[in-house]
Amino acid sequence: MSPRAVVTGIGVVAPSGIGVDAHWRAVTAGTRVTGPITLFDPDGRYPTRIAGEVSGFDAARYADNRRLVQTDRWTHLGFAATALALADAGLPARAPDPYGYAVTLASSSGGNLFGQRELQRLWGGPSRTVGAYQSIAWFYAASVGQLSIHHQFKGPSGVLVTESAGGLDSLAHAVRTVRRGTPVVIAGATECPLSPYALACQLRSGLLSPVGDPERAYLPFDVDASGYVPAEGGAVFVVEEHGHALARGARIYGEVTGWGATHDAAHTTAESAGDPVQYARAVRLALGRAGVHPDEVDVVLPDALGTPRHDRTEAAALRAVFGTRPPPVTTQKPLTGRAHQGGSALDVATALLALHHDQLPASAGPARPADGCELDFLRRPRRPEAGVAVVCARGFDGFNSALVLRGAQPPGEGSGGP
Incomplete structure (x- = not known):
């Protein structure tokens, strides 16, 4: 292994x-x-x-x-x-x-x-x-x-x-x-x-x-x-x-078990929306490498750019991966702002802390989901079941990435990773 x-x-x-x-x-x-x-x-x-x-x-x-x-x-x-x-x-x-x-x-x-x-x-x-x-x-x-x-x-x-x-x-x-x-x-x-x-x-x-x-x-x-x-x-x-x-007896927050990266081959502009096909492919690659079925995912932390076109294509990509009943979605970017690569790293920190504390935090919105953005936004905290989180990010000019995290398991239990 x-x-x-x-x-x-x-x-x-x-x-x-x-x-x-x-x-x-x-x-x-x-x-x-x-x-x-x-x-x-x-x-x-x-x-x-x-x-x-x-x-x-x-x-x-x-x-x-x-x-x-x-x-x-x-x-x-x-x-x-x-x-x-x-x-x-x-x-x-x-x-x-x-x-x-x-x-x-x-x-x-x-x-x-x-x-x-x-x-x-x-x-x-x-x-x-x-x-x-x-x-x-x-x-x-x-x-x-x-x-x-x-x-x-x-x-x-x-x-x-x-x-x-x-x-x-x-x-x-x-x-x-x-x-x-x-x-x-x-x-x-x-x-x-x-x-x-x-x-x-x-x-x-x-x-x-x-x-x-x-x-x-x-x-x-x-x-x-x-x-x-x-x-x-x-x-x-x-x-x-x-x-x-x-x-060395270290405390373990969780394990990085899968990742995927794709590219749209297109510039990001005020009129663009991102390619939902390539975005969905990145998430599928991450799940496949982690050996995780979509039904096992407890929560998704999305890119959440905040423009109507990009939000709709992101929601479409998540539905393409997870079907008509996607896992709960939560985003804290409205609280902090978008720190570009620092923001996606901060989402990883949030996901690992959620698994560590056994509490998925409620999403900071939306109050009224826009047409095409109907996802299962987490309205109140809940406990994870499988201990699996997916973090997604899209970089300007076509970068798509997804990361699968599994919470720390008690000693003696196996890993869900490859």
Whole structure:
């Protein structure tokens, strides 16, 4: 049998809170944490002025100033989430066996806050210069490189760039890395798309919500859906070989048992809707690799983009996989905003915590499902039966991914994975 890959640590740094306990409290309470953008002033220039920000974040608690001045806020969030995940897993901050530890994260916009600041200095000041770290801080692989150096992770490391699907793809790649012989892999993603430049890029897609009321701005699958609300943050995981975890007596949240990825071969535009056939194929691939029948799935956490066209095709894809009686669907993105690859990683954290606490959280909407979006939205918490969750994500320009998670089983019981 192939080595099994289990999750032994979760680090959350998100609008819902810092740490797994704060995130879980926000999820179970249904607390909406989106609000006016404060990282810069968008008033009068941007139709979107609502976002999900990580409040009370102090980067100096997680890295020294020498590293902080070299890096962007997106990487600062990664420092924090990784430190929290390692502590949660009971692992040291520096790898005792550097070549037995790897880091594989997902990325999208890179260090856009840092990059914008330096380019404004270049073109707006008399010095016409940029700082020495401009060449590396914006780079999409900066977080992986900095974490590898900071924690001495010298195993096979890398970065995946598949937009929102990347948070799931990073975990799939971590499983492959474990199966190839690396016992500990750091996976997941953070994001910070809240700079003037990054917000302008997102606005050009035509998919951002222009609604100024946080309670009404992000309503996926609802008749009043108008687009998504951007957010920063995400989650990082310790993915560990099962025997390695047992040998050190680690707590296990769950196991990654299957994954699937497909591509639409089409750009995402304001008029597009995504390909439900390729999306459904990704979910079927994940279920097949996990050895899980659709009837065994306790809950689905969807992509939930929040535009009517994309919501309808996502609902159609789920019905194509699960039939006329799909499993319960729950989404917490309306509470936090959409953090791109960090958001799908955060969905994985929510799913693992739900299985760990034996409680599937109620969905944050829709209040009134739109035509074509009629799914079994979880209206109140319930207990899982089989201990299986499916997390789905779609990245802009055609990426589709799905991940199957199985909750930790009592000692002596077998795995549902391949």
